[in-house]
Amino acid sequence: MMQILKKQVQHTLHRAIEYVKKIAKHPFFPILVLGVFLILLQIIGSTGVIRPSLLNFISPVLIRFMVALGFMLLLGYAGLASLGTAGFMGLGSYLLGYLYQTVGMPAEVAFLVGIATALVLGILVGFISLRVEGMYLAIVTLGLGEILKNFFLNSPLTGGSNGMRLFDGIKMLGLFSKTSTVYNPIYYIIVVLMILSMVWILNIINSPTGRAMLSIKNSTSAAQAMGISIMKYRLSAFLIATLFAVTAGMLQMIRTTTSYPNSWGIDLSLNVLAAVVIGGTKNIWGVLIGTFIVFGLKDIVLSRIPFFQTYNNAHLMFSGILIILVVMFYPGGVVRLFSDLLSFFKKISAKLNQSWKEYRYGKDL
Amino acid sequence: MDLVGIINRLILALADAAPLALVTLAIVLIFRTSFTTNFAQGMIATSAAYTVTVFYNRYLVIHYPDFNIFLLMMFAFLTGIVVGFIIGVLIDTILIRKSRYSNILTKQMITMGLVLFLMGLLPTIFFKADLNMPSIPRFFTDNIKIAVGDKFIVMQQNNLYSIITATVVISIVFIALKYTKWGLGVRSTASNEKVASMMGVNTKMITALSWGIAGALGSLGGIMYATTQTVTVALMTEMQVNGFLAAILGGFSTFFGPVIGAIIIPILSLISYILSPMIKIGDSDLGVYYKVFVYLIILIVILIKPIGLFGKKIAKKV
Numbered sequence: 001m002m003q004i005l006k007k008q009v010q011h012t013l014h015r016a017i018e019y020v021k022k023i024a025k026h027p028f029f030p031i032l033v034l035g036v037f038l039i040l041l042q043i044i045g046s047t048g049v050i051r052p053s054l055l056n057f058i059s060p061v062l063i064r065f066m067v068a069l070g071f072m073l074l075l076g077y078a079g080l081a082s083l084g085t086a087g088f089m090g091l092g093s094y095l096l097g098y099l100y101q102t103v104g105m106p107a108e109v110a111f112l113v114g115i116a117t118a119l120v121l122g123i124l125v126g127f128i129s130l131r132v133e134g135m136y137l138a139i140v141t142l143g144l145g146e147i148l149k150n151f152f153l154n155s156p157l158t159g160g161s162n163g164m165r166l167f168d169g170i171k172m173l174g175l176f177s178k179t180s181t182v183y184n185p186i187y188y189i190i191v192v193l194m195i196l197s198m199v200w201i202l203n204i205i206n207s208p209t210g211r212a213m214l215s216i217k218n219s220t221s222a223a224q225a226m227g228i229s230i231m232k233y234r235l236s237a238f239l240i241a242t243l244f245a246v247t248a249g250m251l252q253m254i255r256t257t258t259s260y261p262n263s264w265g266i267d268l269s270l271n272v273l274a275a276v277v278i279g280g281t282k283n284i285w286g287v288l289i290g291t292f293i294v295f296g297l298k299d300i301v302l303s304r305i306p307f308f309q310t311y312n313n314a315h316l317m318f319s320g321i322l323i324i325l326v327v328m329f330y331p332g333g334v335v336r337l338f339s340d341l342l343s344f345f346k347k348i349s350a351k352l353n354q355s356w357k358e359y360r361y362g363k364d365l
Numbered sequence: 366m367d368l369v370g371i372i373n374r375l376i377l378a379l380a381d382a383a384p385l386a387l388v389t390l391a392i393v394l395i396f397r398t399s400f401t402t403n404f405a406q407g408m409i410a411t412s413a414a415y416t417v418t419v420f421y422n423r424y425l426v427i428h429y430p431d432f433n434i435f436l437l438m439m440f441a442f443l444t445g446i447v448v449g450f451i452i453g454v455l456i457d458t459i460l461i462r463k464s465r466y467s468n469i470l471t472k473q474m475i476t477m478g479l480v481l482f483l484m485g486l487l488p489t490i491f492f493k494a495d496l497n498m499p500s501i502p503r504f505f506t507d508n509i510k511i512a513v514g515d516k517f518i519v520m521q522q523n524n525l526y527s528i529i530t531a532t533v534v535i536s537i538v539f540i541a542l543k544y545t546k547w548g549l550g551v552r553s554t555a556s557n558e559k560v561a562s563m564m565g566v567n568t569k570m571i572t573a574l575s576w577g578i579a580g581a582l583g584s585l586g587g588i589m590y591a592t593t594q595t596v597t598v599a600l601m602t603e604m605q606v607n608g609f610l611a612a613i614l615g616g617f618s619t620f621f622g623p624v625i626g627a628i629i630i631p632i633l634s635l636i637s638y639i640l641s642p643m644i645k646i647g648d649s650d651l652g653v654y655y656k657v658f659v660y661l662i663i664l665i666v667i668l669i670k671p672i673g674l675f676g677k678k679i680a681k682k683v
Contacts, residue, residue: 075470079468079470080470081470081473081474081477083404083477125664128664128667128668129667131667131668131671135402135469135470135473136613136667138402138404138473139402139609139610139613140613140664140667142404142605142606142609143606143609143610143660143663144660146602146603146606147656147657147660150656150657151654151657154653154654155653155654156653265599266480266602267481267484270477270480270481270484271481273474273477274478274481277474277478311485311488311489313484313485313488313489313598314485314489315485316481316482316484316485317481317482317484317485317486317489318485319478319481320478320479320480320481320482320483320484320485321478321482322478323474323475323477323478323481324460324475324478324479324482327464327471327474327475327478328460328463328464328475
């Protein structure tokens with residue numbers, strides 16, 4: 001009796017382990033782990049274990065990571081570059097602030113309106129600029145970014161150069177955010193949306209849509225000959241990138257409750273590009289690493305070095321050099337470094353093994 | 366606004382068009398020889414403007430106080446243009462030549478990286494110069510006035526000379542494109558780089574020279590523009606954007622189209638500036654958004670005629 005029970009337990013345990021192994025192999029598993037880790041970090045941290053300054057740096061990086069994810073689909077898969085990212089982010093943040101504070105909509109409705117605006121704007125700009133050649137997109141969006149910044153600076157709706165500020169804080173999904181909040185609970189919304197967007201992007205990449213985008217990037221004419229609609233896929237990639245940028249801008253507004261026109265300049269767009277290029281243009285984990293290198297390193301490491309303290313623009317130089325180096329000499333990005341190092345070590349160990357055998361058993365073996 | 370006021374505004378618009386045309390020509394020159402859109406054009410020009418400003422205000426004026434100011438100024442300008450030329454040649458020889466046969470996007474990204482690099486480098490070299498940057502002084506401060514009835518057509522000498530300089534320089538570049546060996550090389554490289562190099566055209570040299578000339582042209586535009594502005598890192602950003610839009614408006618496939626586009630844009634902007642306050646919504650007018658209207662008009666033109674106003678459709682072999 002006991003033995004049967006023991007066998008049964010062993011069997012169940014075995015199956016459970018098999019099941020866990022199967023889950024661990026699923027592509028979404030690391031994303032889940034990341035999400036749980038980030039949420040636990042906030043829950044444990046907000047009891048006072050971790051300093052608020054350390055926790056507060058995470059959510060801006062995560063917001064930029066969302067933008068970079070959309071940009072990765074655009075750059076790495078559709079083969080297009082956009083320079084209006086910062087403009088779109090600014091648009092999202094101002095739109096949300098305006099709808100919430102001046103019009104008086106609930107934050108959730110304002111959020112949905114923002115998403116609808118992003119879709120309309122993305123279709124308009126994308127359709128016009130993608131009609132001729134892919135390279136026009138970068139130019140038209142560069143112009144759009146500057147026009148939007150000009151609009152933020154001069155329009156009476158946005159508060160001009162003083163920026164916009166939600167004086168009474170903002171409440172979304174029951175979570176309340178204010179500039180003075182130390183452990184801002186909006187963090188949870190950011191993490192959840194980030195996880196959702198990671199899953200979405202991963203799904204697109206591994207679906208026929210992602211493959212079609214890659215084929216367009218490699219050869220427009222060949223893709224066209226295979227019956228792939230270039231306009232459709234390029235436009236959808238741009239649409240997703242725009243959607244992510246606007247959403248991230250809205251999240252930024254909810255998180256910080258302030259928005260200044262000067263924070264939405266061309267350097268932010270270029271830094272997002274840098275994050276994607278440096279990390280690796282085809283891998284979401286690479287983009288995560290790249291975002292931390294470009295946006296996180298600046299706050300954690302570079303701000304401690306005296307040189308970067310006196311010259312507060314010098315970190316731009318750093319990401320500029322990294323873009324050029326990665327594009328010219330190491331197109332896979334930082335994420336390829338791991339697989340390259342792994343294969344390098346494998347090669348070395350195989351060689352050592354070989355020479356050890358030759359030494360031990362003689363050369364003829 | 367009356368007629369004389371409009372004429373005055375038109376002169377100002379043409380003065381805006383002068384540096385814009387130079388920058389646009391530089392962008393198109395690089396596009397035709399290196400097949401990439403150079404996003405760093407504005408930053409090259411900004412570097413030149415920084416150099417001129419610092420060199421003139423912190424060195425020349427202090428060390429040679431009793432020298433002829435006009436000559437000092439010209440010397441500083443020349444230095445700036447040479448710096449622009451050198452930066453252009455360096456960018457080509459170090460970066461662009463190595464990635465000659467890669468796709469447009471890669472080269473675009475390299476120039477975007479350059480923008481970031483120069484954006485960080487310039488304030489670092491010219492330390493805190495950004496905060497109290499003395500602008501380049503105008504040497505012709507007085508105005509020319511022509512009486513029309515009881516009103517005056519006012520023409521700033523500074524603007525007049527920049528219009529004349531731009532016209533002369535652009536004409537020289539066009540003549541050079543048509544009649545010199547370099548021009549022939551540029552045109553043959555533009556039509557097909559590989560065949561041109563097989564026919565004995567030194568495409569490397571031509572491309573490097575084109576980058577240098579483009580850098581110098583952009584720098585001239587930047588210095589011209591800097592006399593009316595304070596010098597910051599963002600000095601040429603708007604110029605860069607407008608240069609691209611002008612190139613799209615005129616069509617990237619010709620040399621003269623973009624220059625005409627560069628003249629059209631300030632005039633469009635003027636028209637929008639005059640007309641947009643007349644559109645009223647409630648008690649506020651749309652005068653603040655006149656630049657937005659210009660951008661929208663350009664977008665509509667691209668929608669109707671995607672290859673630009675003067676563009677030619679180029680058949681491509683697969």
